Every structure is written in C-alpha cells, then in structure tokens.
Amino acid sequence: MNEMEKNRKIISETDEQMAGLFEKRMNAARTIAEFKREFGLPVTDTEREKQLLAANRKYISDPEIEEYYVEFLKNTIKISREYQTRLINGRKVAYSGVEGAFAYIAAKKLIPEGEYIACKDFTEAYRGVENGEFDCAVLPVENSGAGEVGEVVDLVFSGNLFVNGIIEQPIHHNLLGVKGAKLSDIKTVISHPQALSQCAGFIHDHSFETLAYTNTAAAAKAVFEGGDKSVAAIASDETAGLFGLDIIEREINDNLNNTTRFAVLSRSLAKPQAPADKNGNESSILMFTVQNRAGALAQTLNIIGAHGYNMKSLRSRPMQGLQWNYYFYIEVEGDLSTPDGRDMITELSALCARLKYVGTYFSYGK
Known part of the structure; x- marks a missing residue:
C-alpha cells in the first residue's frame, strides 16, 4: 500500500468516526431544542457560541490548520442552529x-x-x-x-x-355557495380549470356559466367575499368549512374515483422512513434524454428490465426551448439507492445524454 492509499484509508476511517460523532452531537442538539421550546428560550445563544469557538480551537495543535478547524466548527454550529430552529418552528x-x-x-x-x-x-x-x-x-x-x-x-x-x-x-368536488344559497339560485360556477373540466357533466346539466380561477380555494374565497347567491365555487369540504360556505351539492365529479x-x-435525495404497511413497496423516478440515434430508447429500457425493475409508467415531455426534442420520465417499482440500482444508473449514464435520479419514495394512503 503506497502513501496515498494509506492516507485515503485513514480519511475513510476518520469520516466513519466523525459520522457517529455528528449524529451524537445532533441528538444532543435535539434534546436542547426541546428544552428551549418548553421554556421559550431563543435558539441562538451568541455568548455560548463564542465560548465554544474560543475553547475548542485550543484542541488543535497545528497552527496551520487551526483556522480551518474554526471554520469547520462555525459550520457545525450553524447546522445545529438550523436544525433546532426547524424542530422548534416546524x-x-x-x-x-x-x-x-x-x-x-x-x-x-x-x-x-x-x-x-x-x-x-x-x-x-x-x-x-x-x-x-x-x-x-x-x-x-x-x-x-x-x-x-x-x-x-x-x-x-x-x-x-x-x-x-x-x-x-x-x-371530491362539491358545489359551494354563500349561506342560504340554493341550487336554483346558481347561475355562474367558478373554480380551477381542471376542476371545471372534471365536473363538466354536472355543469352542462344545469347550464351554468363558468369562470376560471387560479385554484379551487381561491374560487371559494371569492364566493365568500362576493356574497352573491348566484355564484358558486367548486371546491372541497375543508374549503367550505374554512370560508363558512354552504355545501349545495356534494361530489359532483364526473369521475368519483378522481385522485391527484x-x-x-x-x-x-433522502429516502423517507417507510410506513408500517408500506415497507418494501418503494418506487423510484428517473428522468432522462437519449442520444439521437436508432434504438437508443429501447436500449435504455432494456437495461432497466435487465436489472429486474418493473416499469410502472413511461412518458415523454417536450423540452422547453428545444423544438421537437423530448425528455422521458419513468417510474419503476423498487429502490434505486441500492447497490444494484446504483449500478443500473451508472450504465444508463453512459447511454443517456442526460439522466436525473429524481428519488425513491413511498406512496402514502388515500
């Protein structure tokens, strides 16, 4: 083993030890955050941070690297402070x-x-x-x-x-109106364009005029603020309660199995904790472009199949600013953060003009 390999091994071993110590430090920071939240104490303690920097720099015996250690410690304190802020404030x-x-x-x-x-x-x-x-x-x-x-x-x-x-x-789309409004009062329905489209049958059957809004909740807010019995919004139960609107008709979707x-x-890029009923049911997303030659997409899909990943969906989207050029996005069953998944991504990287591993996720319940 030459000197470079020997010292790289030392760095790897040190990094492993530091990871354990970092986790220990952050666990202590979590406990301190809980104490600060309970007693209403501020996250930032400037005097304590100054004391840490002054005391800890003395542990470095090499003057050449002392200032680098101080910067390292400042970043560690900053990370701890951000973590505590997030724990306290959400x-x-x-x-x-x-x-x-x-x-x-x-x-x-x-x-x-x-x-x-x-x-x-x-x-x-x-x-x-x-x-x-x-x-x-x-x-x-x-x-x-x-x-x-x-x-x-x-x-x-x-x-x-x-x-x-x-x-x-x-x-679940509902027809919402101001207090006391009846179905016979409604002339105009407002909502997000997609919600209007998803309730097209109901709207057509009642010959309503329509007006598009940025989202369903904004439409409900407009109905509430307008106070006009002839105008209704398409939105959720929760939105009705939020703005004090009456639910005139429930579940007016053309498709009652509508899900987003x-x-x-x-x-x-962090794999989330699996819910108890979802362990082993991960899915992963890749986005990529292929080289402009015959069979490039087929080769890409063959690599994915050869590694045993089942494709749930494959779609293409036009690339912004590049006419008649497309990128693909694919969802597969399984975790691509495993060694085999990483090997597959390496193979794909050599074949694809551009490749992005978007993440591995669990799909949470309806």
Missing part, C-alpha cells in the same frame, strides 16, 4: 394556492407539524425550496383523469429538487 412547507386548496390539504397530511406557506404558483414554491427559503414543497404531479401536471414535471426535470414522498389525495398525486420536493 418545517417550512410551500404549496401553490391559498389555505384550503387541495395542495394545502395534502401538505397537512404529509407533514402534520409544518409551517405552511402559500405561494402564487408552482414555480414560486419550487424556486423557494431551491434557494433555501422553504424546507420543501408539496406540489401536484399527476391526476388520475387529466394525467401529469406538466408545469411541475418540467420544473423537476430542469431544477435541482428531489422527490422524497408522494401522497394520493382523493379529489402530490409530491414532497426537497433539496436532499
């Missing part, structure tokens, strides 16, 4: 729409103790996570009837976030 969860939107409902189910931040659109929520303003975003990726939510799928392909969980949210899949998007 995760900042972005969603598109306003309180009561289906994305808001999904976010509360996925992350019960989060701080929910309403964003004006998908892009604002997604970019906010990328730049560190939010911890994660809960955004729709697919509807059982309307298919994929193209804008979100495109953001995932072009951006830097990963999918770490998916929830299947049943979509919402994804948790975050900056880290």
